[in-house]
Amino acid sequence: MKPFAYLRAGSVEEAVDAHAAHPGARYLGGGTNLIDLMKLEVERPPVLIDVSRLPLEGVRELPEGGLWAGATVRNSDLAAHPAVRDRYPALSEALLAGASGQLRNVATTGGNLLQRTRCPYFQDVTKPCNKREPGSGCGALEGVHRDHAVFGHSRHCVATHPSDMAVALAALDARVELYGTEGRRTVPVAEFHRLPGEHPERDTEIRPGELITGVVLPAATAGLPSAYRKARDRASYAFALASVAAVLEVADGVVRRAGIAFGGVAHRPWRARRAEEALVGAAPTEDAFEHAVDLELAAASPLRDNAFKVPLTRGLALDVLTRLAPRTASPA
Amino acid sequence: MDSVAAQTPAGSPAVGAPAERREGREKVTGRARYAAEHPLPGRAYGWPVAASVARGRVRSLDTSGALEQPGVLTVLTPADAPRPAEPDDPTLRVLQDDRVPHHGWFVALVVGESLEAARAGAAAVRVEYAAEEHDVLLTADHPAAYTPERANGGNAGRRLRGDPEAAFAAAATRVDVSYRVPPLHNHPMEPHTSTAHWDGDRLRVYASTQGATTVRATLAALFELPEERITVTAEHVGGGFGSKGTPRPDVVLATMATLRTGRPVTVAIPRRMLPAATGHRAPTLHRLRLGSGPDGRLAGLLHEVTTYTSRVKEFTEQAAVPARVMYAVPHSLTEHRVVPLDVPTPSWMRAPGEAPGMYALESAMDELATALNRDPVELRIANEPDAEPDSGKPFSSRHLVECLREGARRFGWSARDPRPGTRREGALLIGTGVAAATYPVLVAPSAASAEALPDGTFVVRINATDIGTGARTILAQVAADALGVPLERVRSEVGSTDLPPAPLAGGSSGSSSWGWAVHQACAELAARLAEHSGRVPEGGLRTLADTKGTADAESPYARHAFGAHFAEVAVDTATGETRVRRLLGVFAAGRILNARTARSQLVGGMTMGLGMALTEGSTTDPVFGDFAESDLAAYHVPSHADVPDVEAHWLDEEDPHTNPMGSKGIGEIGIVGSAAAVGNAVHHATGVRFRELPLTPDRVLTGLRAARR
Numbered sequence A: 001m002k003p004f005a006y007l008r009a010g011s012v013e014e015a016v017d018a019h020a021a022h023p024g025a026r027y028l029g030g031g032t033n034l035i036d037l038m039k040l041e042v043e044r045p046p047v048l049i050d051v052s053r054l055p056l057e058g059v060r061e062l063p064e065g066g067l068w069a070g071a072t073v074r075n076s077d078l079a080a081h082p083a084v085r086d087r088y089p090a091l092s093e094a095l096l097a098g099a100s101g102q103l104r105n106v107a108t109t110g111g112n113l114l115q116r117t118r119c120p121y122f123q124d125v126t127k128p129c130n131k132r133e134p135g136s137g138c139g140a141l142e143g144v145h146r147d148h149a150v151f152g153h154s155r156h157c158v159a160t161h162p163s164d165m166a167v168a169l170a171a172l173d174a175r176v177e178l179y180g181t182e183g184r185r186t187v188p189v190a191e192f193h194r195l196p197g198e199h200p201e202r203d204t205e206i207r208p209g210e211l212i213t214g215v216v217l218p219a220a221t222a223g224l225p226s227a228y229r230k231a232r233d234r235a236s237y238a239f240a241l242a243s244v245a246a247v248l249e250v251a252d253g254v255v256r257r258a259g260i261a262f263g264g265v266a267h268r269p270w271r272a273r274r275a276e277e278a279l280v281g282a283a284p285t286e287d288a289f290e291h292a293v294d295l296e297l298a299a300a301s302p303l304r305d306n307a308f309k310v311p312l313t314r315g316l317a318l319d320v321l322t323r324l325a326p327r328t329a330s331p332a
Numbered sequence B: 001m002d003s004v005a006a007q008t009p010a011g012s013p014a015v016g017a018p019a020e021r022r023e024g025r026e027k028v029t030g031r032a033r034y035a036a037e038h039p040l041p042g043r044a045y046g047w048p049v050a051a052s053v054a055r056g057r058v059r060s061l062d063t064s065g066a067l068e069q070p071g072v073l074t075v076l077t078p079a080d081a082p083r084p085a086e087p088d089d090p091t092l093r094v095l096q097d098d099r100v101p102h103h104g105w106f107v108a109l110v111v112g113e114s115l116e117a118a119r120a121g122a123a124a125v126r127v128e129y130a131a132e133e134h135d136v137l138l139t140a141d142h143p144a145a146y147t148p149e150r151a152n153g154g155n156a157g158r159r160l161r162g163d164p165e166a167a168f169a170a171a172a173t174r175v176d177v178s179y180r181v182p183p184l185h186n187h188p189m190e191p192h193t194s195t196a197h198w199d200g201d202r203l204r205v206y207a208s209t210q211g212a213t214t215v216r217a218t219l220a221a222l223f224e225l226p227e228e229r230i231t232v233t234a235e236h237v238g239g240g241f242g243s244k245g246t247p248r249p250d251v252v253l254a255t256m257a258t259l260r261t262g263r264p265v266t267v268a269i270p271r272r273m274l275p276a277a278t279g280h281r282a283p284t285l286h287r288l289r290l291g292s293g294p295d296g297r298l299a300g301l302l303h304e305v306t307t308y309t310s311r312v313k314e315f316t317e318q319a320a321v322p323a324r325v326m327y328a329v330p331h332s333l334t335e336h337r338v339v340p341l342d343v344p345t346p347s348w349m350r351a352p353g354e355a356p357g358m359y360a361l362e363s364a365m366d367e368l369a370t371a372l373n374r375d376p377v378e379l380r381i382a383n384e385p386d387a388e389p390d391s392g393k394p395f396s397s398r399h400l401v402e403c404l405r406e407g408a409r410r411f412g413w414s415a416r417d418p419r420p421g422t423r424r425e426g427a428l429l430i431g432t433g434v435a436a437a438t439y440p441v442l443v444a445p446s447a448a449s450a451e452a453l454p455d456g457t458f459v460v461r462i463n464a465t466d467i468g469t470g471a472r473t474i475l476a477q478v479a480a481d482a483l484g485v486p487l488e489r490v491r492s493e494v495g496s497t498d499l500p501p502a503p504l505a506g507g508s509s510g511s512s513s514w515g516w517a518v519h520q521a522c523a524e525l526a527a528r529l530a531e532h533s534g535r536v537p538e539g540g541l542r543t544l545a546d547t548k549g550t551a552d553a554e555s556p557y558a559r560h561a562f563g564a565h566f567a568e569v570a571v572d573t574a575t576g577e578t579r580v581r582r583l584l585g586v587f588a589a590g591r592i593l594n595a596r597t598a599r600s601q602l603v604g605g606m607t608m609g610l611g612m613a614l615t616e617g618s619t620t621d622p623v624f625g626d627f628a629e630s631d632l633a634a635y636h637v638p639s640h641a642d643v644p645d646v647e648a649h650w651l652d653e654e655d656p657h658t659n660p661m662g663s664k665g666i667g668e669i670g671i672v673g674s675a676a677a678v679g680n681a682v683h684h685a686t687g688v689r690f691r692e693l694p695l696t697p698d699r700v701l702t703g704l705r706a707a708r709r
Helices: A012-021 A034-039 A075-080 A082-087 A089-097 A101-106 A109-114 A165-171 A273-279 A286-297 A309-324 B024-028 B064-068 B115-124 B164-170 B212-223 B249-261 B271-277 B354-372 B376-382 B400-411 B471-483 B510-531 B595-614 B674-686 B697-708
Strands: A005-008 A026-028 A047-050 A059-061 A067-070 A175-180 A183-188 A211-217 A226-231 A242-251 A254-263 B044-050 B056-062 B072-076 B106-112 B126-131 B158-161 B173-181 B193-199 B202-207 B230-233 B265-268 B284-292 B298-309 B331-340 B428-440 B447-452 B458-461 B490-493 B541-546 B560-572 B578-588 B646-650
Touching: A012 A047, A012 A175, A012 A211, A059 A082, A067 A082, A075 A082, A075 A089, A075 A101, A075 A109, A082 A089, A089 A165, A089 A226, A089 A242, A109 A165, A109 A211, A165 A226, A165 A242, A165 A254, A226 A309, A242 A309, A254 A273, A254 A286, A254 A309, A273 A286, A286 A309, A309 B697, B044 B115, B044 B249, B044 B271, B056 B106, B064 B072, B064 B115, B072 B115, B072 B249, B106 B115, B106 B249, B164 B284, B164 B298, B164 B331, B173 B354, B193 B249, B202 B212, B202 B249, B212 B230, B212 B249, B249 B265, B284 B354, B298 B354, B354 B376, B354 B428, B354 B595, B354 B674, B376 B400, B376 B428, B400 B428, B400 B560, B400 B578, B400 B646, B428 B578, B428 B674, B447 B510, B458 B471, B458 B510, B471 B490, B471 B510, B510 B541, B560 B674, B578 B595, B578 B674, B595 B646, B595 B674, B674 B697
Parallel strands: A005 A047, A026 A047, B044 B265, B202 B230, B298 B331, B458 B490, B578 B646
Antiparallel strands: A059 A067, A067 A211, A175 A183, A175 A211, A226 A242, A242 A254, B044 B106, B056 B126, B072 B106, B158 B331, B173 B284, B193 B202, B193 B265, B284 B298, B428 B560, B447 B458, B447 B541, B560 B578
16 A cells, blocks of 8 residues: 555644645545545545544525535435425435445545546556546547546546536535635535546646535525436446436526536536526426427537437436426426 | 244254255354455465556566565566466466466566555556557457357357258248347455465465365366365355356465465455456357247247357357257257457356346247237247257256246236337336246265264265355255254354365256265265164264265256246336336246245346346457456446345246255356346337347437337
8 A cells, every 4th residue: 555644634724734734635535435546546645634524514504595514514414404305405316316325424525526537547547547647648538438428528538527416516506615725715516627628637626725615505596496317327326327407496487597407428517508598588398498408418529439328318307307397387 | 024943843844944044143243254354373465466458468577666665575477476287277377478368367466464565566566568459349250250169068069950041041930130248247245365375284275266176176286286285265255156166366376475475375356357357257149040930839040149258268158058958949050159359268157158048049039929929928838848959858847837827927927918118107118028047957976974973963064165055054954854853953064175075166056966965975874873773972973975976977857947037127218227126036946945045046146137137247448458347336236226126936846857855956047037038028118129238228218219210
């Protein structure tokens, strides 16, 4: 084993200071992904800073009606929280669709956002991978890539982000709360993860040493109908072939607000802005949903062996949107 | 959970009772020791280095970085590894030269004070390869394909009866279809593991194997030691599914490492290396041609299988063999063609031959039923043979028709609307399917001893292996009845070469082979005790039986187990996701020796068939030549949520022609045909025929959309 130092931070400030003092250090949450990658020598941090016991626990009501969920809240706890289930059902559903019960009991909110792609070329250090080793090439581009991206990929990387939770957060307009040497800031979840472009080694917009302290669920989407649906190879414990999270506000027979995100199809949760724009102001009919979703899917560019993801995403999106629309507006 | 008393009621037979596994408590409390779990002073750990090219040579191998790692003891390489004798199985010829015959072939073994040290050392070994162009893709028209003389199991590579081409051409109804089964992996929970050490001049090995007798014989031949100086122990084995049926490289590497270091060494093959290093089920391409008259009776059958083997040795998955057993047909061709490629060496995986072969044959029978507009249960019954079609031998027992009828009754088949694509629940399409199952009755000679002790208890001893099946318990049951004593007075000792030699736990033959010898030893002991007057002497009374010459005698009968599977599936038309709702099997497998462990075996086999149908399969990476799915996150065995309702039933079949217990073996038949039943149900649900496994959403959704156009 490559030796590494282990530090346990007592406070957020201490964690960030420790990171600044130890170049290459990594924060350790539940460890469900990082430890695996260390065993594979994909990750070789000299120092682990354990942030899993920081006082970033719990889910709190925010004054203006939203929720704050701490970075160390376990996925199981977040999914089961009454306020989450009640006001942001898509988030609870997404969490429960991820991993296995055992993993969800350990994985944290912060760690879930920062998990790495499960691309097999990324995980195998004998293979080329621009994300793991910039400039080495992309093994998946001409290799086995059924599970890979159909949106926003580049010739440098066709990997997808594996999180279910992040897809729901993106649709719900949640923000990631960060703390670093330059202080506190928040970033929309939908913009937190990057597209690969020329630099697939950078998964997110996080700055060096910054620590996720929590996520903020906005009042604007609280209590609105929302849902998450995921398609996968087996009924449990499999990453999304594609998934869809959506939140829909309908008033007076017209869509007032639509938040739609696709999972398993891009290097980040794919916020379907074109579809959202097409829906807002329209009646929530099946025709309108089809038109909106097809507008978004027109931007897809599948690889040799994953064209099925386009109709798959379409099927999921139409199902989710239809479920969210008021019954009177979409006569059967 | 229902509770079953450990004691059997006085006078009732122990065989057949649902006796609990004797080692169950040890296993669930973690006290049962597996091959890597025997604490030995000074024990070191080995971690292999696997080739990262699919074909070529090791040009240079720099171990200096590894040796600098703290805790690394040594690195075994082709340049300096011990030189054992030439093995019969070339996959055991590890670290002997610089040739790389496939991706994942072992090129070095790092030995360290800890698993972590060995692993870090392995990562620090620098290997340069002279890579050569590789060919890893199996195609039906591959120019290198040839028909082997023998497929696996000693089966003829090709069998021809009559003129099947002409019979097929002249048939009123014809089905000419192709199926594809991908590479499949055994992936037992416990990886292939060996711990080897010297105890004076005795080599002791704890091995995770399905047959310690063969492991000892192999080590004796390789390392030129008399068998008497080797003890191989396999007390508990965490599954094998065929891949531990023969010694694997771990035991050779562990022995070489203990020779080199003089210390106990454990080599557990890492999960991600298992697919390439321990054998897998080779992909099979099937062409099935079935021709029948208007009455549905088969006139001609042609089952042609193309598969691959490695450059290391020839292994041909005998997938055309079940067509020689199943249906009455006057003209038939069953042929295997095999292509040597730069791929890992395939080997045994649960029901080799029958599992993929019956998927294809039973899918084609369903297609024929559709073409004839016949009920698929009735079509099978219409083709029931009087004798084994290929050999002409009478069946020792068959009862396939009874399995189909009983299964249909239990499943509620008579209410089935045969029209495909008509049962809708929202976005779901619902369908049901049926398929038959068969697996040969295999048996091998074995020795066993039985001993009466002065305290009125008995011990049977045999080097059987309990790979999780309940062998320990079952052999005590067989002994109790042969001795005419209650089960709790019989102890069984298994899992060591210091016990009377026995064949492997494989080919569904373990209980029959071992039980026969145990039965014989106990019957002789009972006779001795009947003659003996007075108390059992202080030293006990002992008998030793060997079934050589009887168990392996040629039988005038064709001996096979049979069964029928029924499946109900739901296919989501929006996503292509297919899930099984019900799976029901009825089996005619001779006498069932333990109702509890048999049910587990059958349900386990059916579940593995469900996986074969819907979730399992790996992809050969054309660029790198390895399997893309190398761990249990990527290689999808069914999760609990995929397995909602599986029922296994059996007929009370009596077959006097198998062995003294009348058993047939149940380890494999559960997986045979279950994938076809699921696939046939998917056709019934959707009206679309899918001919490539597994039926994952990408394939199903694409097929549904193509059919809609």
